[in-house]
Amino acid sequence: MTxxxxxxxxxxAGRTFGDRVALRPLDLAIPPGExxxxxxxxxxxxxxxxxxxxxxxxxTTGTARILGHDVVTAAMDVRRRVGVxxxxxxxxxxxxxxxxxxxxxxxxxxxxxxxxxxxxxxxVGLEAxxxxxxxxxxxxxxxRVALARAIVHRPRVLLLDEPSSGxxxxxxxxxxxxxxxxxxxxxxxxxxxxRLAEAERICDRVAILRHGELLELGTxxxxxxxxxxxxxxxxxxxxxxxxxxxxxxATPAISDVxxxxxxxxxxLEDADRDTPALIAGLxxxxxxxxxxxxxxxxxxxxxxxxxxxxxxxxxxxxx
Amino acid sequence: xxxFTVAPSVRALIRKELREYRHxxxxxxxxxxxxIVFLLLPIANxxxxxxERSIGGVNLAVGQAMFxxxxxxxxxxxxxxxxAVIGERDQGTLEPLLTxxxxxxxxxxxxxxxxxxxxxxxxFAIYLAYMSVVVAVAQEPVRSAALDWTWPFGFLLxxxxxxxxxxxTGMAFSARARDIRVAExxxxxxxxxxxxxxMLVVTRTIEPSVLSWGAFSAVVAALDFAIWRLALRAFDRxxxxxxx
Ligand SMILES: Nc1ncnc2c1ncn2[C@@H]1O[C@H](COP(=O)(O)OP(=O)(O)OP(=O)(O)O)[C@@H](O)[C@H]1O
Ligand SMILES: [Mg+2]
Numbered sequence: 386m387t388x389x390x391x392x393x394x395x396x397x398a399g400r401t402f403g404d405r406v407a408l409r410p411l412d413l414a415i416p417p418g419e420x421x422x423x424x425x426x427x428x429x430x431x432x433x434x435x436x437x438x439x440x441x442x443x444x445t446t447g448t449a450r451i452l453g454h455d456v457v458t459a460a461m462d463v464r465r466r467v468g469v470x471x472x473x474x475x476x477x478x479x480x481x482x483x484x485x486x487x488x489x490x491x492x493x494x495x496x497x498x499x500x501x502x503x504x505x506x507x508x509v510g511l512e513a514x515x516x517x518x519x520x521x522x523x524x525x526x527x528x529r530v531a532l533a534r535a536i537v538h539r540p541r542v543l544l545l546d547e548p549s550s551g552x553x554x555x556x557x558x559x560x561x562x563x564x565x566x567x568x569x570x571x572x573x574x575x576x577x578x579x580r581l582a583e584a585e586r587i588c589d590r591v592a593i594l595r596h597g598e599l600l601e602l603g604t605x606x607x608x609x610x611x612x613x614x615x616x617x618x619x620x621x622x623x624x625x626x627x628x629x630x631x632x633x634x635a636t637p638a639i640s641d642v643x644x645x646x647x648x649x650x651x652x653l654e655d656a657d658r659d660t661p662a663l664i665a666g667l668x669x670x671x672x673x674x675x676x677x678x679x680x681x682x683x684x685x686x687x688x689x690x691x692x693x694x695x696x697x698x699x700x701x702x703x704x
Numbered sequence: 705x706x707x708f709t710v711a712p713s714v715r716a717l718i719r720k721e722l723r724e725y726r727h728x729x730x731x732x733x734x735x736x737x738x739x740i741v742f743l744l745l746p747i748a749n750x751x752x753x754x755x756e757r758s759i760g761g762v763n764l765a766v767g768q769a770m771f772x773x774x775x776x777x778x779x780x781x782x783x784x785x786x787x788a789v790i791g792e793r794d795q796g797t798l799e800p801l802l803t804x805x806x807x808x809x810x811x812x813x814x815x816x817x818x819x820x821x822x823x824x825x826x827x828f829a830i831y832l833a834y835m836s837v838v839v840a841v842a843q844e845p846v847r848s849a850a851l852d853w854t855w856p857f858g859f860l861l862x863x864x865x866x867x868x869x870x871x872x873t874g875m876a877f878s879a880r881a882r883d884i885r886v887a888e889x890x891x892x893x894x895x896x897x898x899x900x901x902x903m904l905v906v907t908r909t910i911e912p913s914v915l916s917w918g919a920f921s922a923v924v925a926a927l928d929f930a931i932w933r934l935a936l937r938a939f940d941r942x943x944x945x946x947x948x
Contacts, residue, residue, distance in 0.1 A: 439803050442942050464805040475796040477720070479727035484720075491716030492804045518727075534800070 388452040392417040392542050392573035393438060397447030399597075400433050407433040408597045410446050415590075417541075420564065420574045422588035424581065424687060430597035431577040432472055435544045438575065439469045451542050465493065468535035472546040472577075474527040478520035482511055482530050485519060486537050493538035505533040509563060525556040532563060536572075543567060545576040549583060561587050585683040593687065595694060605683045606657055612689045615656035616680035617663065620648040622673035632670035636663045650680070710817070713806050717814030721788065722822070728791075734783040735826065742772045743830040747837055750846055760908075766849045767906035769834065773859060774902040776827040777867035778895050784819045785874030799945045808939045812875075812932070819871045824864045831859055858905070858917035865924040869898050872931040876938070898924070 391414040399410040408430040415421045423431045436442045437449050440460040448455055454462040476485050486505060490498040506512050509529040514522065519530060528548065535543060548564065549557040557580070564587060568574055578584050584591050585605040593601040593608070601608050621629070625644065633642055638654035653659035656679050667674055710718075725731045746769030792798045806814070838850045877890045901920040904910045 436945075441799060441802055441945055461805050461807065464803055467803065469800060469803040471796075471799045473796050473799075475798075475800050477724060477797055478795060479724055480720075484723055488716060488720040488723075489804070491719065492713045492806065494712045494716075531800075 390453060391415055391450075392419070392452055393421070393575055394450040395434070395437075395447065396449065398434075398437055398444040398449045399446040400430075400437060400442065401445050406597050408437070408444075408594075409599070411599055413592065413599075413602075415573060415575060417573050418568060418571065419589045420568055420576065420587050422584040422591040423575065423577045423594060424579075424584060424591055425594035425600075426691070428596075429594040431594060432546055433597070434594075435469075435546050435575065435577060438463075439467060439544050440464055465538075466540055466542055468538065468540035468543045470531050470535045470543070470545040470548055472550075474524075474531040476519045476527060476530055476534070479518065481516050481518055482506070482522070482533075483515045485530060486534055489534045490537050495538055501537050501539070505537040508536065508566070509533045510559075524551050525553065528552060528556070528560065532560070536567065541572060543572050543574045543576075545574060547577050547579065549578065549580060557583065581684040581687050582682065591683070593690060595691070600690060600694065605686075606679070608690075609679060609681055609683060609686045610656045612686040612693075613681040615653040615659070616650060617653055617656055617660060618648065618650050618676075618678050618680055619663075619667070620675040620677075622675050625649070625672065626670070628670040629667065629672040632666035632672070633663070636666050639663065648675070710813070711810060713804070714810050714814040714817070717806065717811070718818040718821070721815065721818035724791070725784070725787075725818075725822075728787065731784055731787055734780055735822065738780055739776055739826045739830045742776045743833055746770075746772045746834055750838070750842060750850070762845050762849045763908060765846065766852075766855070767908065769850070770855055770859070771902060771906045773827060773831050773834070774862065774866065774899065776830065777823050777863045778870045778898060780823045780826065781819050781867055781870040782874045782895065784823070785815075785871045786878040788815045788819060789875055789878040793944075802941050802945060808941075809936055812935060812939060815875065816868070816871050820864065820867045823867045823871075827863045827867070828860075831856070831863075852912070854912040854914070854917065857914065858912055858920075861917050861921040862902070862924065865921050865928055866898060868928045869924055869931070870895055872928060872935060876931065876935055879938070879944075 393413070393415040395411050395413040397410040397412060398408070399406070400408045411434065413421075423434060425431055433442070437444050438451060438456060440456050440463050443457055448457070450456065451463045452466055454466065456463050477488070480488075483502065483506070486502045487498065490501050495501045503512075506515050509532055511526070511529055511533060514526060519527060522530065528551070532545075532548065535545070543564075545564070549560045552560060561583060564574055564576070576588075588605065590602065590604050591608065592599055601611070603611070625633075630644075633639065633649065633651070636651075636653075636659070638659045639651050641650075641652040643650045651663075653663065660677065660679070664674070664677055725735065749765060749769055792801060801811075835851070835856070838847060842850060873894045877894075901910075901923070905912050905916060905920075910916050
């Protein structure tokens with residue numbers, strides 16, 4: 386049963402619709418237990434990628450596998466192992482929450498349908514609304530039903546298309562918690578999102594697509610560092626002593642140190658790699674560190690990337 | 705066609721469909737009001753019948769009654785099959801539905817059986833009710849004409865294959881049609897020729913017999929099989945979700 390390789394694997398998988406390229410051949414390997422975020426502007430190919438993995442559309446080039454099962458040649462094996470939350474909640478509105486889940490659990494021919502439904506309902510906190518018609522629920526509750534439906538058969542791989550879109554901040558936070566809990570329980574998650582702060586909080590790695598093309602791939606930190614430079618801001622209590630200044634200057638791979646009231650900003654060659662050494666030096670020099678923060682967030686990095694690619698497009702168009 | 709052992713996932717789909725019908729006013733109306741009308745019309749027809757009429761007249765009256773019963777498995781599926789496809793599409797449920805572990809033929813079988821089963825059952829039920837009324841109150845010569853065994857024989861044989869025909873064509877049309885009403889009208893047109901054999905027997909152009917009913921049922925069953933194969937081949941998951 387257990388599969389050794391990546392949980393989700395795209396191998397030059399691409400998709401065109403007539404002349405329109407929805408997804409350029411994409412290579413991606415997502416190990417088990419990872420939360421992977423697909424980011425990108427509208428129409429960049431995120432849903433197309435998810436649909437290929439959910440066996441809804443076939444790739445026109447390359448292959449894709451879920452837990453080693455090919456999405457085209459072993460579609461049924463894939464369907465049994467994935468839980469899908471589509472872009473729209475897409476529930477049977479005339480049926481109750483429970484009946485929506487009963488159908489899903491039955492269709493997956495689970496050994497103990499009742500227990501599976503009860504635990505899915507409990508997981509998303511919907512026990513009290515279980516016998517309400519879905520049509521009467523608000524958007525936030527529907528999203529929960531859609532998540533409950535996606536997990537009722539305890540899939541090892543979850544494909545979530547904008548799971549928190551349209552949710553209020555606390556509902557979105559609840560969705561985040563639930564996704565984390567699922568991964569803690571052993572699932573692998575591929576999710577599309579436009580909420581960059583959310584992606585930064587919960588995704589182990591993200592990919593940024595644009596016009597169906599992969600622009601960036603890495604941890605949110607790596608992307609921040611790559612796109613925004615490795616600027617680190619250090620806040621100190623009290624003016625820096627001479628040993629502190631010396632320790633800073635002596636940090637390997639440091640440059641552009643700017644002393645400011647209450648601390649300093651500097652550039653490191655690789656913020657992730659070099660920050661520990663910087664902090665160690667500061668501690669050794671008995672600096673009173675209040676905070677050490679990498680500058681910028683995923684959102685600024687994303688916007689920087691989009692601005693950069695837009696400039697490149699303009700130059701290309703001009704040439 | 706699928707074997708008589710229905711896969712559990714297909715049964716799940718059938719149960720879901722039946723649950724949805726229960727909460728759909730138009731389906732409920734069609735599935736309850738129509739059979740009642742089709743039961744009351746023939747009974748009224750027989751009740752008002754003048755027993756002094758010729759044997760030809762008796763046969764015609766019984767035939768008219770039978771025509772009503774045969775309409776039941778043909779008309780009811782038209783409404784239900786349109787809903788079976790367009791209902792999913794309008795709710796946007798087709799996309800998640802297609803991520804379930806069901807093969808193309810299992811989807812189609814589930815959808816079709818959920819319509820053919822209840823429709824056939826309702827048709828048999830009203831026919832049985834009519835027969836009971838005949839046994840209880842009808843006078844000769846109407847009584848023996850109505851109880852002539854070739855009628856129930858023909859009905860038992862033909863009603864299910866007609867229901868299947870009506871369901872399959874209805875679903876084929878609704879898969880293409882944008883609007884539920886257009887789909888219903890279009891499939892209504894196809895269903896007229898399906899009633900042709902029944903009309904021939906009812907008007908005694910052809911005598912009701914094991915042979916004639918058997919032949920008609922065989923022809924409709926062959927058509928059913930052909931449409932099933934066509935429908936399976938035309939089933940296109942990608943197009944289904946991209947027009948959703
Ligand atoms: N069935 C289809 N037929 C034709 N073109 C399609 C189809 N599905 C998607 N596309 C096109 O493929 C491209 C990528 O679409 P996709 O839905 O994957 O984008 P997305 O990244 O999910 O966007 P959003 O953020 O708006 O959800 C778009 O240009 C879209 O118009
Ligand atoms: Mg999308």
